[in-house]
Structures are given as C-alpha cells and as structure tokens.
Amino acid sequence: MRFxxxxxxxxDLGLFRDSVQRNWYVALLAGLLVLPNLVxxxxxxxxxxxxxxLCGLSVMVLAGYTGLISLGHAAFLGIGAYAHVYFIHDxxxxxxxxxxxxxxxxxxxxxxxxxxALRMTGVYLAIATLAFxxxxxxVFTRWDHVTGGLKGRPVDKAxxxxxxxxxxxxxxxxxxxxxxxxxxxxxxxxxSPTGRxxxxxxxxxxxxxxxxxxxxxxxxxxxxxxxxxxxxxxxLFAHKIGFLAPDIFSVLFSIQFLLMVVVxxxxxxxxxxxxxxFVAMLPVLISQARDSVPAWVGAMAAVFGSSASxxxxxxxxxxxxxxxxxxxxxxxxxVLFILFEPLGIFGRWMxxxxxxxxxxxxxxxxxxxxxxxxxxxxxx
Amino acid sequence: xTLLEVxxxxxxxxxxxxxxxxxxxxxxxxxxxxxxxxxxxxxxxxNLVSRIYDPTQGRLIFCDExxxxxxxxxxxxxxxxxxFQNIELFEHATVLQNLLLGRHVHxxxxxxxxxxxxxxxxxxxxxxxxxxxxVIDFLDLPAYRDSLVLNLPYGVRKVVEMARALCTRPKxxxxxxxxxxxxxxxxxxxxxxxxxxRTLLGVTVLMVEHDMSLVSAxxxxxxxxxxxxxxxxxxxxxxxxxxxxxxxxxxx
Numbered sequence: 102m103r104f105x106x107x108x109x110x111x112x113d114l115g116l117f118r119d120s121v122q123r124n125w126y127v128a129l130l131a132g133l134l135v136l137p138n139l140v141x142x143x144x145x146x147x148x149x150x151x152x153x154x155l156c157g158l159s160v161m162v163l164a165g166y167t168g169l170i171s172l173g174h175a176a177f178l179g180i181g182a183y184a185h186v187y188f189i190h191d192x193x194x195x196x197x198x199x200x201x202x203x204x205x206x207x208x209x210x211x212x213x214x215x216x217x218a219l220r221m222t223g224v225y226l227a228i229a230t231l232a233f234x235x236x237x238x239x240v241f242t243r244w245d246h247v248t249g250g251l252k253g254r255p256v257d258k259a260x261x262x263x264x265x266x267x268x269x270x271x272x273x274x275x276x277x278x279x280x281x282x283x284x285x286x287x288x289x290x291x292x293s294p295t296g297r298x299x300x301x302x303x304x305x306x307x308x309x310x311x312x313x314x315x316x317x318x319x320x321x322x323x324x325x326x327x328x329x330x331x332x333x334x335x336x337l338f339a340h341k342i343g344f345l346a347p348d349i350f351s352v353l354f355s356i357q358f359l360l361m362v363v364v365x366x367x368x369x370x371x372x373x374x375x376x377x378x379f380v381a382m383l384p385v386l387i388s389q390a391r392d393s394v395p396a397w398v399g400a401m402a403a404v405f406g407s408s409a410s411x412x413x414x415x416x417x418x419x420x421x422x423x424x425x426x427x428x429x430x431x432x433x434x435x436v437l438f439i440l441f442e443p444l445g446i447f448g449r450w451m452x453x454x455x456x457x458x459x460x461x462x463x464x465x466x467x468x469x470x471x472x473x474x475x476x477x478x479x480x481x
Numbered sequence: 482x483t484l485l486e487v488x489x490x491x492x493x494x495x496x497x498x499x500x501x502x503x504x505x506x507x508x509x510x511x512x513x514x515x516x517x518x519x520x521x522x523x524x525x526x527x528n529l530v531s532r533i534y535d536p537t538q539g540r541l542i543f544c545d546e547x548x549x550x551x552x553x554x555x556x557x558x559x560x561x562x563x564x565f566q567n568i569e570l571f572e573h574a575t576v577l578q579n580l581l582l583g584r585h586v587h588x589x590x591x592x593x594x595x596x597x598x599x600x601x602x603x604x605x606x607x608x609x610x611x612x613x614x615x616v617i618d619f620l621d622l623p624a625y626r627d628s629l630v631l632n633l634p635y636g637v638r639k640v641v642e643m644a645r646a647l648c649t650r651p652k653x654x655x656x657x658x659x660x661x662x663x664x665x666x667x668x669x670x671x672x673x674x675x676x677x678x679r680t681l682l683g684v685t686v687l688m689v690e691h692d693m694s695l696v697s698a699x700x701x702x703x704x705x706x707x708x709x710x711x712x713x714x715x716x717x718x719x720x721x722x723x724x725x726x727x728x729x730x731x732x733x
Contacts (some may be wrong), residue, residue: 110610113577114603286596293595293602294588301571301582308569311531312649313557313586322592368573 103458116288133277137270143385144269145341150381151276152341155283155334157361157373159327162287164359165367166296167323168303169218170227173234174358177328179241179350181207181335183248186256186345191247196261204332210237211328215321234355241347253346256339266340276337283330284370290326291370299323353428360431364438366445375446383434384427391421482545484509484685485653490529490539491709499525501709502539507653512679512686512699516720517706518729523689524566525709527657530687531563532556544652557586560652564642566661566689572631576641579630580616583648584609613648619682620644620674636667643674647682654678656688660695672698693721705729 105112105119117123137144156178163169184206188199214233218226241248248254258267259275266275290296298319301309310316339345357380365376399414420426442448456463485507492500500522507513515523528534530541532553541549543559551559562583571579587609590602617623620640625633630641639659646654659675660668672695678684679699690696696703697717705713705726713723720726 110607110614111603113610114606289598290595293598293606294585294590295592295595297574297578297582298585300574300578301585304571304573305569307533308565308571309582310533310553311557311563311569312582312645313554314582315552315554 114292116285116292130281134274137273141269144273146381146385148269148273148276149341150378151273151280152334152337153361153377153381154280154374155330155337156358157365157377158280158283158287158370159330159334160358160362161365161367161370161373162290162299162330163323163327165362165369165372166291166303167299167320169320169323170223170359171214171230171327172227172352172355172359173214173230173232173237174327174331175350175352175354176234176237177207177210177331178335178338178354179237179345179347180210180328181332182339182345182350183241183254183335184332185336186254186339187247190254190257196259200333200336203336204329207332207335208325208329211324211326211331212321214328215324218320218324219317231352231355234350234352238347238350241350248347249345251347253344256343256345258343259340272340276341279333279337280374283333284374287330288370295319295322357431360435362445364435364445366447366450369447371450372445372447375450379446380431383430387421387427387430394421482509483507483542484511484544485530485687486540486542487526487530488540488542490526490541491537492525492529492534493537499709500529500536503706503709503711504539505704505711505714507685507687507702509652509685510679510683511701512675512688514696514700514703514717515687515689515706516691516693516696516703516726520708521706521729522709523706524657526706527563527655527689531561531655557649557651560650561655562646562649562651562653563655564639564646564657564659566657568635568638568642570630570638570642570645573629575627575629576622576625576633576644577613577617577627579641579645580613580648581609583616583645584612586649587612612650616644616647619647619677635662636664639663639667639671640674643678647678647684651684653685653687656686656690658689658691660690660692668692668695671695675699693717697721 103121107113117126136147140147156174159177160171160174163171163174181203185199185203188194188202189196194202214230217229221229242251244250258265259272260266261275266272291299298309298314301312301314302316302319306316342349361376361380362373363376364379365374366372395414395418398417399410402413403410423429438445444451483506487503487505490500490503491498503522503526505513515526517523525534529536532548532551532555536549539549540547543561546559548556548559571582574582588605590605594602617626620643622637622640622644625637625641630638633641639662643654643656643659656675659671663671675686675688676699679686686699700717703715703717703720704711705720705723707725707729712725712729713720715723
C-alpha cells in the first residue's frame with residue numbers, strides 16, 4: 102500500500118493525488134490515442150461512449166453532486182443538437198461558434214427549468230422536468246421550419262476551421278477531446294467553492310443556507326451548467342447519428358442517462374464515464390451475443406446428444422432474438438446494482454483497487470458503513 | 482454597544498403562537514443562554530435569528546443593522562453562524578470539505594475563474610485552507626481531517642459542526658443544544674471549548690441548552706422561556722432559583 106506524504110496544502114488542490122496517479126491517467130490517455138489502431142471496427146461505438154460520457158457528466162453534476170433528480174435531460178440534448186444544426190446549416194456559423202451557442206441555448210433552457218426547481222425537491226422536481234421534456238419534444242415536432250418536424254433533419258459531418266472530421270478516427274479524437282475538456286472543467290468546479298456549495302445542498306439544504314449558500318442561485322447554476330454540458334453533447338451527438346428526428350429525444354432516453362449515473366456510481370466523475378461506457382457498450386455486447394451465444398449453447402448441449410444440441414440452439418436462438426431483450430436487461434441490471442452495489446461500478450472499482458493494495462489483509466467490512474443510500478437517492 | 486438586540490419577537494404557526502413577545506440583548510463577549518422546558522420556543526428563536534423563519538412581529542438588530550428581513554444565506558455574511566440540534570453536517574464529505582464550506586461566506590471567486598481554476602482561485606483556496614487548519618488545531622481535530630463525517634462518532638460530529646461554524650469567522654455563534662447526545666465527559670469538554678471560543682477567539686455565544694451544569698459553568702446571562710414567553714432573566718443561579726422557572730419545570 103502506498104501512502105502520500107503531504108508537505109504543503111497545495112498538494113491537496115491538485116487534480117491528482119500524486120505523481121503516480123497522474124502517470125496512470127497519462128498512460129490511459131496515451132492508450133486511448135492508440136486505440137483507433139487496435140480496434141478500428143469499434144471506433145464508432147467508442148465515440149458514442151465519449152458523447153454519453155459528457156451526458157453522464159451533465160447528469161452527475163445535477164443528480165450526483167447537487168442532489169436534483171431530472172427526468173428530462175434528453176430535452177437538453179435535443180435542444181443542443183437542433184440548435185447546433187440550425188446554427189451551422191441555416192445561419193452558416195463557424196462550427197466552434199455554433200457549439201458554444203448550442204451550449205448557451207441549452208444552458209438558457211436549463212435556467213428556465215431551474216427556476217421552478219427552487220421550490221421543488223425529489224419526486225416533484227423529477228415530474229416537472231419530465232413534463233418539460235415532453236413539451237420540448239412536442240416543440241421539436243411542431244416547429245417545422247427550424248427542426249424539420251417529423252420529417253427530421255439530416256446533419257452534415259463536422260468541419261472545424263476547414264478541417265473535416267468526417268472520418269471515424271477524426272471524430273473519435275474530437276469526442277475524446279470534448280470529454281477530456283468537460284471532465285477537466287467539472288473537476289475544477291468541484292474543487293472550488295461552487296462545487297462545495299453543490300455538495301452542501303445535496304447533503305443538507307438548511308445547513309448550506311446557514312453557511313451562506315444562496316440555494317436558489319446555486320441550484321439554478323447547477324441546472325444551467327448541466328444543461329450546457331448536455332448541449333455540447335447534443336452537438337456531437339447530432340454529427341454522430343447524422344439525422345435528427347423528434348422521437349430520438351424521448352423520455353426513455355432521459356431515463357437512460359439517469360441509469361447511467363446510478364450504475365456508474367452517484368457522486369463521482371469516474372462513475373459518469375463508467376456508466377456511459379456501460380450504457381453505450383451493452384447494446385454492442387448484446388448484438389454480439391445474438392450472433393455467438395446460440396452456437397456456444399448448442400456446442401455445450403452437444404454433450405447430451407445431437408437432438409439436445411439442436412433444440413438448445415433453437416431455444417437460445419429464439420430467446421436472444423426477442424425484441425425486448427435490451428431494455429429488459431437494462432432494467433434487470435439496474436435493479437441488481439441498486440440491490441447489491443449502490444455505489445455503482447465506481448464503488449466496485451474502488452473495492453477491487455483496495456483489495457489489491459491491501460492484499461492479503463482486505464476485509465469486506467471496510468465499505469460496509471458506506472452502503473447507506475445517499476440522501477438525494479431517498480427522494481425526500 | 483449591543484451585538485444582537487431582539488425586540489418584541491413573535492411568530493405564529495397557524496393558530497399557535499410559538500414565540501410571544503421575546504426581547505433580550507446580547508452584549509459582545511457574552512455567553513448568553515436560553516433555557517426552558519420542551520416546546521418553549523428556544524429553537525424557534527434560533528431559527529428566527531438565523532432567518533429560516535419569518536417573524537410575525539418584532540425586530541432583530543445585529544451590529545446596529547436591522548436584519549429582520551435579510552435572506553437566510555446573507556446571515557452568515559453578516560457574522561452569524563450556527564449549529565443544529567440534530568447535527569446538519571454534509572455526511573458524504575470529509576471533515577475538511579465540511580469545514581471548507583464554512584469558508585463559503587468568504588469566497589470571492591467568479592464562476593468562470595473557477596471553471597479554469599485560475600491562479601486567483603488557487604490562491605484563495607490556499608487561504609481558505611489556512612483558515613480551516615487554524616480551526617482544526619484550535620478544536621483538536623487533526624486526527625479526523627480526512628474522515629468522512631458518516632464514519633465519525635456522534636461526539637466528534639458535534640465538535641466538527643462547531644468547527645464549521647467557527648470557520649465562517651463569526652461575531653456571534655449560535656449553539657443549539659451543544660451537549661445533547663454527549664456523555665458527561667464530552668459535555669465537560671464542550672464547556673471548555675465554549676469558554677475558549679469566548680475568551681481566546683472573542684466570539685460571542687448565544688446558546689440553547691438543557692444541561693444545567695454546562696449552563697452554570699459557562700453562561701453570563703440566562704433567559705428562561707415557557708410557552709414562548711420570557712419568565713426570568715439573570716445569572717444562571719438567579720434563574721434557577723426563580724419561582725416561575727421551578728414552576729415551569731416541575732409544575733404545581
């Protein structure tokens with residue numbers, strides 16, 4: 102086990118605990134930069150992980166750090182996406198300006214939603230954001246000359262300062278850059294007074310208020326920042342899918358974002374990225390499984406004779422082709438996580454790390470007390 | 482000069498008059514204690530002074546300024562900090578982070594500066610840390626600096642909450658039942674802390690307390706309440722021997 106010897110207060114202000122941890126992150130970044138050469142066939146999926154990472158970050162700031170539950174974040178994603186497409190295609194603005202404006206538009210919408218949030222907590226806030234998302238989806242459908250209505254809107258590939266990001270590798274790097282930037286900005290906020298004020302609001306509103314935190318201002322700020330991040334993700338998402346239609350930004354999508362932070366681990370930036378990787382890669386895994394699992398099961402059942410093999414092949418084949426398999430699995434995994442690992446993938450990650458650093462002295466009870474649910478989760 | 486003047490304070494909750502015409506004055510450097518049986522309105526007075534409730538009648542004057550209509554988050558900036566009867570710490574944060582939040586009233590950085598963590602923010606964070614470390618030293622908390630609050634024993638949490646209030650560098654510290662839930666030994670320690678806060682830091686203390694040994698040990702002035710009305714005021718001994726106070730506690 103390593104101990105960090107602290108000699109100055111500045112050490113606690115760094116983004117990383119020590120140089121060893123920093124080197125690990127540099128190594129991770131280097132690994133991600135060479136990844137396109139290793140698995141070129143999965144680049145598009147991994148780009149989606151990065152875009153979802155930004156979405157996860159956005160929901161994490163709101164739900165994980167400020168304790169405000171939103172069921173309408175797909176609306177902010179949609180606002181960012183449509184605004185971006187409108188700015189670059191209809192107004193002909195440069196790409197970078199358009200993304201900034203899309204983020205600002207989404208943030209402005211976030212302030213609008215955040216204002217009633219000052220008076221609501223828990224379930225009531227969730228319902229209000231849900232209503233907002235439904236309204237916005239209707240706006241996407243009806244506002245024909247901007248959004249293209251039900252016909253949808255095709256989106257060109259990104260061209261930034263004359264450089265085309267049409268290729269898979271280029272787009273992958275673009276998304277990686279945005280996710281890294283988003284993580285950096287959010288980590289900066291979290292080690293500043295603003296981040297502390299958010300955490301304070303999550304854990305005890307009354308104490309935060311008595312310590313001088315303006316609840317209204319900081320909740321609105323959390324909404325605006327979260328929506329702004331979602332707006333940026335929306336702009337990238339528009340390029341990723343290449344075609345915008347209102348039904349993409351449905352309530353189910355919002356719930357998927359919430360699922361992302363819960364599965365990833367509420368209250369940690371790692372959790373946002375882990376959750377994004379989980380949500381983006383699970384469909385890929387399932388589609389892989391669709392192709393290979395029946396054959397495996399068939400091969401295993403072959404031990405009991407060829408007729409058993411054949412019927413097993415048929416049964417598993419029918420099972421994995423069920424259309425509801427993906428959402429069903431999502432739901433099942435969410436339930437299992439809440440039951441057995443409330444800290445999410447990040448919590449599991451911490452435990453595995455601790456197991457190796459303390460080997461052979463690790464004991465399960467180390468994390469026992471922290472299994473308590475967060476106050477924000479209890480939905481006062 | 483009077484630090485806090487409470488003038489004819491009254492509040493109604495529906496048909497119940499929880500506090501009914503309470504007036505008192507806290508002088509700088511005093512330890513002023515409010516006692517009274519359950520439901521007498523002690524904590525309500527605290528919530529009125531820290532502006533969580535709006536008074537129906539009366540005025541609050543702090544440092545010659547009327548704070549009766551000041552919003553609750555501005556109270557800390559004026560120099561009033563408080564603790565809570567049932568401990569309202571940020572449980573999923575470390576002691577250090579809790580105390581740093583106590584420095585929030587002194588935060589001067591702007592959002593955009595924080596987004597990029599510019600040098601000014603970094604310097605201010607270091608200043609906050611220095612101030613927090615002084616309080617950690619003062620209340621003997623170094624051992625718990627990096628522990629999560631939810632892993633701490635109750636007695637330590639009480640001290641941490643007091644430390645967080647001290648980090649705001651208050652002129653007036655409101656302590657809501659500092660000894661509730663503490664053992665006899667911890668209560669004695671608490672008496673020493675309160676005396677130190679008053680004499681070494683020069684912070685005026687207004688507290689609500691039931692434990693008469695603690696009240697007698699530290700209070701300069703005691704106010705007894707019953708059913709929201711003041712029934713006696715004076716030194717701890719005078720109030721304890723006042724016939725109305727004995728009647729309020731024992732009946733008859």
